[in-house]
Amino acid sequence: MAKKRAPKSSSRGQRSKKPRSFLKKFLILLFKLSLLGLVIGGIGLIYLDVQVTTKFEGKRWALPAKVYARPLELYPGQVLDRAAFKQELKGLGYRFVNQANKPGMVEWASSRARVYTRGFSFPDGDEPAKRMLISFSGNRVASIQGSNGQSVPLSRLEPILIGGIYPQDNEDRDLIRLDQAPEALLEALIQIEDRDYYDHFGVSPKGIARAMWVNIKAGRFVQGGSTLTQQLIKNFYLTSERTLARKLMEIPMAVLLDLHYSKEEILEAYLNEVYLGQAGSRAVHGFGLASQYYFAQPIHELKLHQVALLAGMVKGPSYYDPRRHPERATARRNLVLKVLQEQGVISMKQRLSAEKQSLGVVKQRSLHKGAYPAYLDLVKRQLREEYPEEVLNSEGLRVFTSLDPMVQANSEQALSRTITTLQKRYGKPVSELQGGIVVTDPQTGEVLALVGGKQTRYQGFNRALDARRPIGSLVKPAVYLAGLEQGYTLATILDDQPISVSLSDGSSWVPQNFDRVSHGKVPFYLALAKSYNQSTAQLGMSVGLDKVIDLLERLGVERTPKPYPSLLLGAESMSPFEIAKVYQTIAANGFRAPMRAIRLVTDIEGEELSRYPFKVKQVVSAENMHLIQYALQAVTREGTGRYIYNRLPAALNVAGKTGTSNDQRDSWFAGFAGDRMAVVWLGLDNNGKLPFTGSGGALRVWTELMVKERPHSFMATQPEGIEYHWIEEQTGLLSAEQCQGVRQLPFIIGTAPQEYAECADDRQNNSLDWFKRWFR
């Protein structure tokens, strides 16, 4: 500019000398200024260059930790509900086809399924992709055959991704490599967004000119003319504000980026950076994640019509959102297909067949990612004890949990269905009824499912972990165990009589039975089965509060309860998760094991970082455990939990305990079968009164869950130190099988009553006579 002006000024300058010297000064100044400008510009460029290269070469993205459900193990003999198996495959985005000839496909028939797994790199070894024929017989896997007919003893599917731990900006992405992206996706992006991509130097004058021409023709702003490189710069380096400075930086940075890196590297970064939608508060970035978010499939398995949709969405992910605006999305997809065909990338036949396809987007509700906020909450709490937040949300850790989506689905359904039934029956007082469930495997201690409330997808108050409520009669097994350890037997006769305990503040504690009736003399096991309060209070006071507290702590209670007499009837508040630890230990025959939600954490490369191993400690003797398990089975067979056998087969042994807090504000049930332990709480968040007890509410949820789960039967094994005797129930004395009002009860050897009941005395003599006659 200065040069052009110079001749003009000089022609004017001929008139006088003074202006000439001014001009000279001006020129020198201008020269200096431009020199300065050059230097500043140069420094600026160097600065930009450093910016461009450091960010591109360093860790480009904060990668959220990925949290996985348990992988589904497959082996002959396994109990596997076929409908649930189908759900699992759908959750993993398997396509149901006539011929499964690629990973991620299934052929589904009535009694067999051919599954072509994708394979997965587990921390303990790679599970290769393989084709298997799984034959069912009833609800069992009868056999598994590999591709050449050999029998497969054990295999596992990929684990379902259930969530992530996101950074502040809530950006989520699944990184992909360029070679994982379908060819059609790259072609479509280039044809739609930046036709000269492989020829320009970061910015495209041709593209800008073309965009301007389109804009002029249309009379409004239609095309931006930004190259893919510029779009990447915009998202990757610059803030989202639309300022002039930002716009000015964009071009030199794009040129610099293009200068430093290959087209392939830039394209790969673009594929992972681009914004493609919003999943609640989570921003979906990159095609890898978008493929999962819209199709629940890995990107390399996508078909032409799916790829075209994703490429088309770049222009406006919310405007073309296929879930909210399917017509717009379809039109956009078909436009992309049209361009691809016109440019000769695909044939007319391919275009027409792709256009005929439905959008094929999966329902957001069916996605497993983000579906388990309560369980994820537990996982995060455990992780945060060990890892700083920035490691969790940026290092791409892989977290393997024990969540079983099948058990979780059954638990959620059991809760919501039962709540609906109860609401229909009781109306307004329970219109806000809430609940929480914890399900574990008693032998491994793994947490299989966690329900935090009625709205299971809503990340709100996690009742399973945080609703601390009086546990009511759930405490009683600890009181009775303490009694057994002090020498009581199941046949000891307890006194269900009014009791009054003076408290330190001068008042007295006078517990009542639920039915306001004292039941007099009751055998020990029956007092627990029927959940009598007065006999329990009598027992607890004679055993000692310290003994009961000691037992609770051994069983797994971490916060030491206060030694108030009301503890004996469950005045102590606990969350479902806390009380689950106690029942977990009881279900595991007195071996306490930590309740684990996380199995293993690895870094992004699959290297093991931490493991949460199975640990056990025997805290109650096998013999006393056997006795209390007997009494807890009496609860479900004859006591307050009898409702169970209205719905479960009699051959299925289960054990447990109902609980109702004072004034009936909390409805509890904790119980177990052979391979499932579950604690259920029902109540109101405002702590209002309920129109039902533990057996009228929580027990129904528990039963519904077990009906769906079809668990293994609880099998009590008889420890060596245990013997069974016939006992007359009313007196607690030894009796005989033929007598009336008797039952077989287990005793620790040497603790059975010595005296015989009247009937048994006669019978014994008679039978002995008979016996003698036989051998005479």
Add this chain to the structure above:
Amino acid sequence: MVQVRGGLKAAVAGVMFVGLAGCVSGTGGYRPPVEDRTGQGGVVQQVEPAATGVVVRPGVIRESRTEQTVSVPVPTARTVQAQNPAVIALLDSAKRQKQSGSMQSAESSLERAQRIAPRDPEIYYHWADLRRLEGRWPQAEQLALKGTNLAIGDVVMLRRLWLLIADIRQSSGDRSGAREARLKAQSY
């Protein structure tokens, strides 16, 4: 399982026989549930007087006329169950991995096996042995004890487990404990 079911069947048959014979006895206290296998599998059910829950009508109601049914099943001698091929495969891997010193992999194999057959004492035997090799005595002993709890009735397994416990105690310096365990092993 089969045996317990058999036991139940016998109990049910007994009850029905008594019922048919018209032997009516007093109903002092409560009525135990009785399985009915002739109909669609209903269970005799009394609604708890105090409970105000939903009244559910069982499919078939058969009055029980006796108090003598033992509703809580009495455990029967444990039958040693055949191991699942998947568990055998995993235990084989665990043994190999343990021998070659890759303890982490061995543990992963054992964990997988435990999830498939959590009541198989063999798994706890190998797990305890793994902990013994690592020198983690208390955990080794506890795992073996857990094994003995699940091996009740299986004398061969019990002997192996108690010998292992003896080894573990010996290694950790608990001589008298080791002696006890050895005696225990010899008792089988």
